[in-house]
Amino acid sequence: MKLFSAGRLLLLGLGILSFPAGNLSAAEVSKSDLQKMEARVAEQKAERERLEAEAAKIDNEIKDISKKMVRYARTIQNNEEKLSSMENELKTLQQDLKKAEDTFALEDDNLIRTLAALQNLALKPTESLFVQPLTPVEIIRSAMLLRETVPYLEQNAARLRRNLEQIEQRKAKVEAQIERISKQKKVMESEHGELKALAKKKSVLRKSLELRSEAAAKKVSALASQAEDLRDLLAKLEKERLERKRREQEAERKRLAEEQRRKKQEESQRADLIKLKPQSIKELGEGFLQAKGNLPMPARGTIITRYGEKISKGVTSKGIIVKTRPQAQVISPFDGNVIFAGPFRGYGNLIIIEHGKGYLSLLAGLDSIDCELGQMLLAGEPVGLMPDTNDSKLYIEIRKDNHPINPLTWIKN
16 A cells, blocks of 8 residues: 555656545556546647658658759859850950950051151152152152052051951940840849758758657657556556666666767767768668769869879879869769768868768868758759859869779769
């Protein structure tokens, strides 16, 4: 009877029993309160199922946003290439225009001098002959030459007029090119804004999903634990067994905590760049192997340093370096899990993506990062932007079992 009283006191402390002690038997307590508890558990399970259905809906929306972000990133990179081409064409037009203007100025000066000399000769023929007397034959020959010179001068003047028209056409073409570039830049700025808005929405949805799922899991776990404890208490009312069970659970918890600590320590020693190992990752290695030679370049630009190239005395490059446009879009080369995102030693802002089967990709030199630790990425999904300078350089490295391998054998040319 003392044992039952202790059980009743524990139930009262948990807030499960709210009626007076009276003369109720253990069977009556078991029947009434266990039914109430089971009803609450069933109710909470239904709530959890509703949340899971809602979570699945949110998860599908996140996937749709990810796919849309992949399309936006591809559009931005295509516009970056188009803008670079337009700027190169503009430089060529400006050089042609400068050359045509210099030629026109030189020929225009020569024409002015020739016309001035002819005008002087026409106005003062006598003085000219007196200064430089000629024989009759030479005078006739000079007259013939002057007569032949006039059509030549007219042709030269006409050619200069055509050159001038060509210069005007080139000027108009340059002005039109500048206007197109300005419009293209505005389009890119608008697309960048939409991309950032999508990334923010995705982050909010993900956090909402995690918080609600965690809250539901805790609530179900708490109720299930109470129901189990109640069944155990009302069935046996043995404090000794509960105490022994508690001690066993505590010992197990300590053992698991020690094992987890040891695993984390071993993982830290194996990887010098990876600070956090993900709890789970899809088995993507086979797909990554099949995609060899067809991975997209993480950012559009020119390769200025290749794998294995000597970069200083006794040091060779473990990856490749790509010179990009200012604020260039950077994407994930393949599906994977973000296991590091942030500043790291001499790398600046660094992103490490795990692709399965021991394969990792490293992207360094970004100005901003648009992904989070533990986030699952799709191939082509945007992960950040390059600095807004003309000297933006993206470092790309691929590793197998933490050993660098040549990225150019994996990236599509």
